Amino acid sequence: MKFRKLVFVSVLAIVLALSISAASDDRKDDVNxxxxxxSDYSSAQGRWxxxxxxxxxxxxxxxxxxxxxxxxxxxQCCKKKCVNILTDRQNCGxxxxxxxxxxICCKGKCVxxxxxxxxxxxxxxxxxxxxxxx
Numbered sequence: 001m002k003f004r005k006l007v008f009v010s011v012l013a014i015v016l017a018l019s020i021s022a023a024s025d026d027r028k029d030d031v032n033x034x035x036x037x038x039s040d041y042s043s044a045q046g047r048w049x050x051x052x053x054x055x056x057x058x059x060x061x062x063x064x065x066x067x068x069x070x071x072x073x074x075x076q077c078c079k080k081k082c083v084n085i086l087t088d089r090q091n092c093g094x095x096x097x098x099x100x101x102x103x104i105c106c107k108g109k110c111v112x113x114x115x116x117x118x119x120x121x122x123x124x125x126x127x128x129x130x131x132x133x134x
């Protein structure tokens with residue numbers, strides 16, 4: 001009789017221990033799932049930050065040949081940027097020469113498109129004979 005009680009109690013203890021460990025594993029899985037869901041945004045953001053840190057900005061000051069590459073804004077290098085000095089308002093004709101507020105850069109010269117007969121309303125837009133650029 002004592003042997004049966006001992007076996008019954010030990011089996012009951014084992015079953016209880018297994019059920020408690022299974023319940024705690026389920027809770028850990030729920031916590032891990034919640035953690036994964038909440039950290040998806042932060043881990044994606046972290047990956048994005050790592051990618052931006054790894055990309056280095058190549059400047060034309062160190063590598064002047066990049067201004068000649070296809071898709072470059074222009075062939076000249078002004079203040080570490082590739083520009084076209086024939087059309088850029090901030091570097092018109094040479095680096096650092098800025099056009100006034102009402103002027104545009106045409107062929108490396110600052111012109112006012114409201115009054116210039118050779119560049120009426122835009123670059124290389126001539127007014128007809130006897131017409132005024134307004």
